[in-house]
Amino acid sequence: MTAWTTASDPPSYDGASSASVDTVAVRLATRALGDGSSQVLITLDPPVEPRGDVKGQRAAVDIVCVIDTSSSMSEPATLPAEPGTRAEVTELCILDVVKHALRVIIKSLNADDRIAIVTFSSRASIAADLTYMDDAGKRSVNSIMESLRPSGSTNLWDGLKTGMNILNPLARADLEASGALPRMTSRGQLPSYSEAQDRLRLASVFLLTDGVPNVTPPRGHIPMLQRYLAANPLLSLSINTFGFGYSLNSQLLYNIAEVGGGHYGFVPDLGMLGTIFVHALANTLATYAVQCAVEVEYDSTQLHVSALGQSALSVETGVREESRRDVVHVPVGESGYDATQSPETGIRPEPRRDVLRVPVGELQYGQTRDFVIFVRSQDGEPVMQDVELTVTATYQPLSRARAHGPLTSVFSLNATHGQALETPDTATIVSQSQRLAFASSVLDFFPRDITSDIHATSSVTSASPPAPRPDSAQYLAFYAIVQQMLAHQHPAAADADGQARMALQPAHWSRWGRHYLPSLARSHLRQRCGNFRDPGQLVYGMASPLFIRERDQADTAFDNLPPPRPGNYDDWRGNGTVPRGGVRSAGSSSSRTRVTTMSVWNTRVGPCFAGECLIRVAGPPSAIRVDHLRRDDLVSTPVGDRRVVAIVRTRVETPTEMCRIGDHLFITPWHPICLDGSWTFPADVSSPSNAQCAAVYSILLEPSSDAAAAAVWVGDVLCVTLGSGAVGDVRSHAFLSDYLTVARNLSTFPDWFTGDGVVECGGTARGSDGSICGFIPAGPPAVLPSTTISILV
Known part of the structure; x- marks a missing residue:
């Protein structure tokens, strides 16, 4: 029997560049499988919350809200209906309620945070440039938001590109030179200089749409997004997408979120609006580090290494970079931990060693990220002694000064032949394996596009596949993992055996299942709670006081803010466009329900x-x-x-x-x-x-x-x-x-x-x-x- 000895949490270390920053603990646990291979659980465990004199203080954020203002956004919003009741049409339109969600974001931000608004219909326009969220800045942006009106078609790419340009220093310079940035009544008060200004700001795009783009770039949305990000490698941002209703290209929205390292939220009716936006904002504000990645280095002449959910996780293979900064090396040996720090030279691995890389993206305070890899000998024999894996986690804490760059922790995992395998984390490995297998099995229902002009991608294609057949290989694999989750009482079993199985039924698939499933899978894949409604997601973020505080504050703000006033959009007809279907989907405003509190949406x-x-x-x-x-x-x-x-x-x-x-x-x-x-x-x-x-x-x-x-x-x-x-x-x-x-x-x-x-x-x-x-x-x-x-x- 092969036993794996692992490095647990590293000791604390000091240094001018990193002493004030809590680091990520990397934990490794193993389980021997019957075929002589092993499973290795890699857990990234970030700090629970900011420490010291800034305890509870989060990083400043820049959020660009990219809002669909095409004609379809003037369609009436309806209250969610229970079976046996008729859905009530309200006097609000979809754009009115989206504005209310943005008010909650604005209300929840601090004076050091900034927000910008980009609208897109036939073309994109910058309605509000980045504005500090002090009282004056909030009034200015709220006033601009009230003036938004629906019209035109849906040029999603122009909106997304413009939103990224605002956060991109190089592109922003061109915007300023061309006069594309609007003159603001108030940009808020620039805070006086402090150490916080020398730290990274979290940058995020929130893209909101209710339809399918009808203006498409020649190369397609995903290739253009990949080209943009590849041309701006120093740009650090996440892209979160939100789809309203059922007339969506959810696969495209998922792909954008996947390539952009963000979340995709499906808003089938406006009863889900509050919970999805509350959680999206809380997850963003609870971010500890960005640009995180895990690399597993191994000798491919001896070992074969693969990741569970490899396609869904966009796992890459290649060669590790030869130099990196602030390396914490913790080898395993009789003397225990030997922690050293080498900002100048780092740790240089042996040449010609392969590396498996998992892009992680953002890390939240108090929420682990867990990955499972399979390790076996190339000759099929049990893993022998003197075999070593090197697991590297690289991440950029937002509380760390920009000049010092990212942190990198390197951990060795060695196999010692002839000892009995004893690991206390078998149940954890099984649980995390089932989570990854479930998310992957859901995404397997969607065809994969592995071609682009940049590199292969695991993204879901834009064409909506038919409902899966119960006798198909994908459905049988999905059903098998659901049964395993039920047998082990997995926290996500309620999602898997409930809404996920229901979504696969043909009647539900065509209406909401094909939109809901990618959103559910992405939440479990990234271990993020996306809403209050899916019980399996509620375990994520529960160890993060910062996430809970921001979520509860935003939740209360959503319920207690006065409801939006219905916009007078009757002149939307004047531009020659019509909503989807060619006619309005409800009668006159006199027959609509007046919304007196937004709690009914949440x-x-x-x-x-x-x-x-x-x-x-x-x-x-x-x-x-x-x-x-x-x-x-x-x-x-x-x-x-x-x-x-x-x-x-x-x-x-x-x-x-x-x-x-x-x-x-x-x-x-x-x-x-x-x-x-x-x-x-x-x-x-x-x-x-x-x-x-x-x-x-x-x-x-x-x-x-x-x-x-x-x-x-x-x-x-x-x-x-x-x-x-x-x-x-x-x-x-x-x-x-x-x-x-x-x-x-x-x-x-x-x-x-x-x-x-x-x-x-x-x-x-x-x-x-x-x-x-x-x-x-x-x-x-x-x-x-x-x-x-x-x-x-």
Whole structure:
């Protein structure tokens, strides 16, 4: 048996160029496979948060928002609808709501941050140059944003190129010389010089569009983007793309994000707008380092090395550069660690050694990046002694002065023949392997374009493939990894076995599946939480106080900012263009719903009632508070007493919409109730209003084939419980009324098996059609705040 000995976290080191910067710890773990090969898990572990006197202080950012202002952006925005309800058309158009998302970004930035706005329709235009986000700068950019109007076609490349030019010092000089940069009423106040100005600014492009480009560069979008980046090797930026609706070229948006080292977010309906933009901003602001890459150096005459998910990760092969700066070399030996620093000469590897390179891009505070490689002997025999891998992580911390360049840490991993393999991280290796295999299997459903005028790329092609056949090799491979994830209770199993499998069904594939799956796969591939709705993503970023703080602040800002005023875009017809389909997709503004709060576009709470309400029980007493209910309690139903199986408690940290029914019931708007013998939604009989409460509750009773047995009296009103099985009225729901699905979902929660039956829920996961498809486990328990609701009982 071959044993691998590994270098764990390096000791701290001092030096004029790096002493003030926390470094990335590189951890290696191994697992022997039955065929004589080994798996090696490479973990990059960045600092949890900024340290010392700047603890909690993040790097300054430059964000360029590239906004589609073509005619289709004037189409009305709709509220997400639950099955059985009609989607409401609002008085807002898509551009109005995009503006609101940008207001949240502006509100969340600090005075040292800058933002610019580029619009594109038939051609691109710089609406606002980079502006510092002090109060004056925020007012200036908000005023400019209000003036944006939809018109023309969709020249995406011109918009993207212009956005990158603003962040590119060489191209920016040409913009200034040509007068293309607008005169700003205020550029904000340039901060006085400080050490922070000698540090890197994080540069990011946010590209927002609702359609397919109809103006295409001769070489194509991806070759042009590759050419641009290759011609500007010193330009460090990420490109994040966001697609609205279903008339998208999602494959192109994914490709742009992949080549640009960013994220792709699919916004199927505007109920997803808040959660996707909140997370995109939080991930950006929590960035610790950029230009990160991992290289594995090995002797190809002895070893064959490959990466799990090699195509999806855009893995490259080649030869390591001969020199690098600030090298921390940690070989393994009897003396333990031997850390040295060589800014002048670095570590020069032996010649003619191959290298496998994984481009990582950005690292976030508190979030590891994990990769799995396979190592085997070229002759097929078990790996022998004296074989060595050298793993190198290179990265540029944003808190590090520009003049000192990137940091590089080199770690050796040696094989020692004849010792038993003992590694405590087998479960971690399996988990990370399943994550990578799942993301790769999803992307395998999309054809690969391996030709370009720069270099081979693994990007998804622009042509949308047909829905995968259940008997195809790709589907069988996907199904196999899903089953493995379920067997190991993988955190992403809920995503894999839920929305991902549903997205592959032909009816869903053509509408939303082909857009949703690349976005989901990219989140898991990069270990980034992209939204509140997909429960498998919620594990990412949970160890980062900076990410959590920025996410929660942006989330609150989105909900609490006044809703946008509807723009008067009736004159969009004047330029001779029409929205997609040739006609408006809704009636007159008088028939549209007025949006009074943006929380309806960003909700995590499902159908529930407030804990202070009284529920009828077998007694005595005849009624108790809902928040006092426990497993095995007997509650009254229309067909007799039924036993409680579980109580789903969802903590509410911000005001949420509730309806008051009569004097005794406070309930969420879409929890079915029975009035005068008919089942209806509370929102149909009472106007929702924002209220603060400690938590809301749903109840799962013992199973029954009679839908009437899944109803309880709360506040003297008959309310449906989970898993009713009802069909033909508003109680019917693909998830909430399916008893087995609900029970299976809740049984994965860590507190399902506790004695009191109270299951802590962090919110609801929603599918790409906006409907609830699962409950999300809550994070660590916290003391519930006091309620501010007064309920008459």
